[in-house]
Each structure stands twice: as structure tokens, then as C-alpha cells.
Amino acid sequence: MSRPRKEIHLAAHFPGVNNTTVWSDPAAGSHIEFDSFRHFARTAERARFDFLFLAEGLRLREQGGEIYDLDVMGRPDTFTVLAALSAVTDRLGLAGTINSTFNEPFEVARQFATLDHLSGGRAAWNVVTSWDAFTGENFRRGGFLAEADRYRRAERFLRAAWTLFDSWRGDEILADKASGRFLTAPxxxxxxxxxxxxxxxxxxPVPRSPQGRPVIFQAGDSNEGREFAAATADAIFSRHGTLEAGKAFYADVKGRLARYGRTPESLKVLPAATFVLGDTDEDARERAAVVRRQQVSGQTAIKLLEQVWNRDLSGYDPDGPLPEEDPRVGTDHIARGRASVRMTRDPLAVARQWRELAAEKNLSIRELMIEVGARQTFVGSPRTVADAIDELVQADASDGFILVPHLTPGGLDVFADTVVPLLQERGAFRTEYSGTTLREHLGLPTS
Known part of the structure; x- marks a missing residue:
């Protein structure tokens, strides 16, 4: 007997400042004006998405002592933006990244509980840690924590927040009606x-919200991150969007749930996904090539290469060959405030691989950076993309996707207008919201 078709979960990430965004495109708008956030959120809600997601950066990244070029747009406060969006949406979930390393449980719990009430139970918290002392300089406590200590603090932080959320159980009497006196402690x-x-x-000071607690997201891909998600999260973000890698990640994370007394349905796996759509598959591939070149300018290509070489490469021609000199290995990195995976691994091995690829395909620095950093997960006609999304979800490579368009704020519109109807036709995606809270959208119980 075949199992019932899984319902796809879709969300939208307001791209902000990163190397997915093509902020130089004439069609791009502001990354900080409220009209951009409002347009993006209303498009997501019109398409019946589960939620909108905002990332957070606590310090502008630097490279070579200067602000990195993709951070110049600014990073507005997450809670302020989500609270404003709660007033211009009705059903869309509102998820924000808030750091557990440099905040305190009472303040964060109060802010999320407030947002959950303002939105009628649509708030979600992406619990993250911070790894670098550079970011810590913004805070009185400063410094940084080792990876195991970061996740330990995050777990303790979350459980402290749960204690606060659960301190109002809904069955207390706020006042003695007969005497007119308010109750005293406890x-x-x-x-x-x-x-x-x-x-x-x-x-x-804040009673429990319609969904009890905000939905908890987690984004760690390390063993510690996966274990933290299995123990505490309602959804986990993932970098693994291909079939085989996605299935392996999905099985691993879901397989950890039983030891915490949880079922596979209690944790959603949601990879981030970019997309380029065209009238035909060939048209989409041509557009994707253009987008990749927009995403990686010559200047950006040099900056990306510097993150591996750990040297000032500003004198190199982005349309020329790779440097003959090897990367500089050490803890003093040219990039600050950027958790570059490449820089924490073996840069010499990465350089060897890139040199081999560049020689094989006769690639310049810029062409190589485009090749190794291609960021389009789904490329094709609307039907091709709908087929690919449905296949990955039904094959248990994910429970859905968090879509990251390359244009702000209108980049989500074409997906909402062309791909979503095709998913709805096959019964894989909702045509209307059946609930009012984010927990209901995700098929999670009220906590």
C-alpha cells in the first residue's frame, strides 16, 4: 500500500544582504524600507506559504579591514520588522533569528511572547549561536565560546525561555472577583x-499565546547542531537540497528523535532553496547563467577567493588565472564576522581542487567562483520546478523548502504565480490556510 502524498511546506526568506541577492539589478528594491518587507510578506501570504523568515547579523562583516561589499545595505532589527509585518498579514508565520550567545532568556522570551500575541500565534524563533570574538566586541560580555559550550548555552537558554513561556498555564485566576484583589506570589x-x-x-509578564510557545527553528549542520535540533526544535534548516544528500540528512536527523521521545512528524526538515524560472527549461538555464554573473561580479569574485587564500588579492585580475602562491594558513583571517566554512577546513586542499578545476575547464578567477558557488537549486520552467520540489519531498529528502529569491522584494512573485498553482493542482500544497497559527500550518501540536 502506498503512503498518502506528503503536504509540501513552503516558506520565504527575505534575502537581505548575502551573495544570493542581486542588489545591483534595476528590478531590485530597498532591503531596509518597510514597503519591501510588506510586499515580500504579502506575496508569501497570497501564495499560502507557511512563514516568512528573517536572518540576523549582529555585526557588519569586514574583509581586509573594510566593510564587506554585501553588507552595505544594513541589517534592521528583527523584532521590529516582524512586529510591523504582523499588522499587515493575517496568517503568515513570522520567523526570526535571535542569538543565544549574546542575549538573555528573559528579554528574548518577553519579545517572542509579545510577537506571538501581536500576530495571533504566528511567531517562530530560529535559535542560533555566535562563534567569533569579533561579533562579541559589540557586547559587554564579549569573547566567544567553543562549539560544544555554545550549544550547551543555547540548550540552557532555550529551556530557560520555555520555563518563562510555561509560567502562564491559562488556568490561573488573575484576581479574586469577590474581594477585587489581585493574587500575590507565586x-x-x-x-x-x-x-x-x-x-x-x-x-x-506575558501570558501564554494562542500556540503556547513560539515555533523553534534550528540551523546547525554539525553533529552538535543536529542533536540540539532533535532534542528541542520544531524545524531544522538544511544545506542539503539534492536527492541523495537530502535523504541522508533527513534520515539522520529524524532517526535521532526517538531517544527524546519524539516522533518523525514532530520535526520538519526545510532546506533553503534558490530558483530561476523561465518559459522553458532552456530559457531558465540561460537566465540562471545571467543571474550567476550578476551575483559574482569581478570585485566579489576576488573577495570570495580571498576568504580561502587568506591574503589580499586586490591586485589580481578577476578575469585572469588563479594565484600561483598558496593560501596563508593560520588563525588570523582576512575576513572577520563571517563563518566561512572554507576557511575553517583545509584551505590548501580547497586550493588544489580549484586549481585542477580551473585547469580542466580553462576558468578565470571569476568563472571559477561562479562555477563553485552556483546557487540556483531549482532551474527550469514552472512545471519542471514543481516536479522537482514534489519529488524531493515525496522521497523524504525534505519536508519542504525555504525559498530565497535573488531579487528583493519582487523576486518571489513569479514563483507564487506560476509554481504554486501547479503544486496545488496535484494536491501537494494547500489552496487555503486551514488554521490560524504557525504550529497549525506546520502540522505541529500546540505546545
Whole structure:
């Protein structure tokens, strides 16, 4: 007997500042004006997406002592933007990244509980850690934590926040109606939480929201990150968008749930995905090639190469060959505030691989950076893309996708108008919201 068709979960990531975004395109708009956020959110809600997602950067990245070129657009405060969007949307979930390394549980819990009430139960928290002392310089505590300690603090932070969310259970009496007097301690919102990171007690001022607790997202791909998600998260982001890699990640993370008394349905796996659409597959491939060149200008190509070579390469021609000198290995990196995976691995091995690829295909620096950094997950006609998304979800390579368009704010429109109807026709995606909270959209129980 074949199993029922899985319902696809779709979300939209407001791209902000990264090397997916083509901010130089004439069709691109502001990354900070509210009209851009509003347009993007309303498109996602019109398409019946589960949620909109905002990333967060706590410090502008630097390279060679200067602000990195993709950060000049600015990074507005997550809570402020999501609260404003709650007033111009009705059903769309509102997910924000908030750091657990340089914040405190009471403040973050109060902000998320407030957002959850303002939105009628549509808030979500992407719990992240911060790895570098460069970011820590913005904060009084400063410094940084080793990876295991970061996740330990994040786990303690989240459990402290849960204590605060759960301190209002909905069955307390706020006042004695007969006497007209309010109850005294312990009363509503009373909490105590003590562990090796936090020692807090008091009264939490915000009652429980329609969905109980905000939905919890987690983005770690390391073993510690996957374990943290299995123990605590409602959804996990993933870098693995291909069939085989996606299935392996999906099986690994879902296989960890049982030891925490959880079922596979209690955690959604949602990779990020970019897309380029065309009237035909060939048209889409041609457009994708143009987009890739827009994403990687000559200047950007040099910056990306510097992140591996760990040297100032500004004197090199992006249309010329790779440097003959090897990457500089060491802990003093040319890029600051950017958790570059390539720089934390073996840069000499990466350089060898890139030299071999460049020689094989006769690639310049810019062409190589385009080749190794191609960021289009789905390229094709709307039907081709709809088929690919459905195939990956039904094959348990994911439960859906978080779409990252390359244009802000209108890049999501064509997907909403062409791909979504095709997914709806085959019964793989909702035609209307059946619930009001984000937990209902994701098929999660009220916590």
C-alpha cells in the first residue's frame, strides 16, 4: 500500500544582504524600507506559504579591514520588522533569528511572547549561536565560546525561555472577583530557573499565546547542531537540497528523535532553496547563467577567493588565472564576522581542487567562483520546478523548502504565480490556510 502524498511546506526568506541577492539589478528594491518587507510578506501570504523568515547579523562583516561589499545595505532589527509585518498579514508565520550567545532568556522570551500575541500565534524563533570574538566586541560580555559550550548555552537558554513561556498555564485566576484583589506570589507568571548558565527567578509578564510557545527553528549542520535540533526544535534548516544528500540528512536527523521521545512528524526538515524560472527549461538555464554573473561580479569574485587564500588579492585580475602562491594558513583571517566554512577546513586542499578545476575547464578567477558557488537549486520552467520540489519531498529528502529569491522584494512573485498553482493542482500544497497559527500550518501540536 502506498503512503498518502506528503503536504509540501513552503516558506520565504527575505534575502537581505548575502551573495544570493542581486542588489545591483534595476528590478531590485530597498532591503531596509518597510514597503519591501510588506510586499515580500504579502506575496508569501497570497501564495499560502507557511512563514516568512528573517536572518540576523549582529555585526557588519569586514574583509581586509573594510566593510564587506554585501553588507552595505544594513541589517534592521528583527523584532521590529516582524512586529510591523504582523499588522499587515493575517496568517503568515513570522520567523526570526535571535542569538543565544549574546542575549538573555528573559528579554528574548518577553519579545517572542509579545510577537506571538501581536500576530495571533504566528511567531517562530530560529535559535542560533555566535562563534567569533569579533561579533562579541559589540557586547559587554564579549569573547566567544567553543562549539560544544555554545550549544550547551543555547540548550540552557532555550529551556530557560520555555520555563518563562510555561509560567502562564491559562488556568490561573488573575484576581479574586469577590474581594477585587489581585493574587500575590507565586501567582501567574512565577518562575525559577537555575542551571550552570542561568540563575533567574521572578514573574513573567506575558501570558501564554494562542500556540503556547513560539515555533523553534534550528540551523546547525554539525553533529552538535543536529542533536540540539532533535532534542528541542520544531524545524531544522538544511544545506542539503539534492536527492541523495537530502535523504541522508533527513534520515539522520529524524532517526535521532526517538531517544527524546519524539516522533518523525514532530520535526520538519526545510532546506533553503534558490530558483530561476523561465518559459522553458532552456530559457531558465540561460537566465540562471545571467543571474550567476550578476551575483559574482569581478570585485566579489576576488573577495570570495580571498576568504580561502587568506591574503589580499586586490591586485589580481578577476578575469585572469588563479594565484600561483598558496593560501596563508593560520588563525588570523582576512575576513572577520563571517563563518566561512572554507576557511575553517583545509584551505590548501580547497586550493588544489580549484586549481585542477580551473585547469580542466580553462576558468578565470571569476568563472571559477561562479562555477563553485552556483546557487540556483531549482532551474527550469514552472512545471519542471514543481516536479522537482514534489519529488524531493515525496522521497523524504525534505519536508519542504525555504525559498530565497535573488531579487528583493519582487523576486518571489513569479514563483507564487506560476509554481504554486501547479503544486496545488496535484494536491501537494494547500489552496487555503486551514488554521490560524504557525504550529497549525506546520502540522505541529500546540505546545
Amino acid at each position: 501567582g501567574p507568571g512565577a518562575f525559577t530557573h537555575r542551571d550552570d548558565h542561568f540563575d533567574i527567578a521572578g514573574h513573567f
